[in-house]
Amino acid sequence: MTDHRPTVLFVCVHNAGRSQMAAGYLQHLAGDRVTVLSAGSEPADHTNPVAVAAMAEDGIDITAGRPTVLETDTVRASDVVITMGCGDACPVFPGKRYEDWELTDPAGLPLEQVRPVRDEIRRRVTALVAELDA
Numbered sequence: 001m002t003d004h005r006p007t008v009l010f011v012c013v014h015n016a017g018r019s020q021m022a023a024g025y026l027q028h029l030a031g032d033r034v035t036v037l038s039a040g041s042e043p044a045d046h047t048n049p050v051a052v053a054a055m056a057e058d059g060i061d062i063t064a065g066r067p068t069v070l071e072t073d074t075v076r077a078s079d080v081v082i083t084m085g086c087g088d089a090c091p092v093f094p095g096k097r098y099e100d101w102e103l104t105d106p107a108g109l110p111l112e113q114v115r116p117v118r119d120e121i122r123r124r125v126t127a128l129v130a131e132l133d134a
Helices: 018-033 049-057 072-076 111-133
Strands: 007-012 035-040 080-084 097-100
Touching: 007 018, 018 035, 018 049, 018 080, 018 111, 049 111, 080 111
Parallel strands: 007 035, 007 080, 080 097
Antiparallel strands: none
């Protein structure tokens, strides 16, 4: 990585599950080497408690995460924008790195069905950290 600390934005519809878990993993794995943001096109009132429980099983506390509305300025300020099922709601700016991670929405799922989603997010975030550190 250069002296520039990259900003990574995770976006999903409700900003209550997938994007919160991804932000939690990136913050945990990269620490202060990366600025971590998350937002939703239609944010929920609170973080999904099953996502919170799944992350706690892996030793990561995401209870401080609050669903936030996606704003154009947030996308503009980000170097990497990772979407997770938000469709066309995310504005596109030239020069940004965009990825779309197709992941099951954990909303309404029991913990045993959220664990594989969590594990896939951890795998993808770990790969992202390796790329950002290269």
